[in-house]
Amino acid sequence: NLRFSTHICGASLVSDRYLLTAAHCVTGHRRSFSISLGREDLKENQRSVRNEYAIQDVYIHPAFRSTTPKNRYNDIAILKTDRKVQYNDKIWPFCLPDRNQVYNDFMSVYIAGWGKVNQAHKSPTLQVARVNLVENSRC
Template structure:
């Protein structure tokens, strides 16, 4: 039987790299199948290229308790946005967040005093995958540390338009290491009906998909979660989850920043 795996892209577990879910067609997966089926998983930005922080000055990286790695993006001098599955029940004192460097282990450390995940994250499964982090002090902006603009509520993406994603996530499904150099990849927005055909048990209208649907070869992977998809100099999506990394018929799934429940949450906590 053709085996499929859905995993939150964040879960680059540095100490114990085990991630979530396994199900097979033609059986229809239940939420329990998706949430409770741990299976080894290995992967980052797939099919992309090396880039520099100057091209993505909003990009940040963070490690929690030296155990898992995520991305995030600066939206103002006081706030950083990431995925809820990266930030749920996270003590701010355990976060090491870095900005301003192309290299994953370098950059300015930005102390965090508050981490707030969407209160309705994962209800239903994977939905409303957004969180905000408040900085201890205002961020000093430079050529390599800058905020990115957000779309208006309801400003939805056009099918097949192109978006750019950056991150330090893994680059292929067989490799259990993560890159030191920031990477990016450009992928198209997948028509909603195509994405729904793949993720029909979990896809909501608060999500959209990106990738080469028929050919595969490009997409996000573990360690990229919490980073953003960019279009027209706006952060339009949050890297959330996917079935494998850059596989055919398995696009990357993003939390839709313009969706009312997500955009309203960001506004409530950041004023943006």
């Protein structure tokens, strides 16, 4: 968030100009934020001009409805940075799967983020967990 320099949500780098995030994170914030890449600990001042990028454009899935709090269908957005991202050992795009990739129920995958670690607190350090996939109908 450019105005308050606070952490709002995470995003995943897809290419040297685009990131993937949740639509509910950017609804109403289309041009009022930047992205800080390569951070592992939100408490440490790891910000650097070369790792800080302004958001030039935000593309929210057209079927996303932010007015329905429990509705998280189509909760996806693409962010476009103001310039090319410089890759290094901590900043690299994630690999998108082949469109023919088959995902099985209970397939093991990794997730990462700074989400809640209990009812009251969010983690300031990047958390990683191994979880099993489940079908949307079972969520």
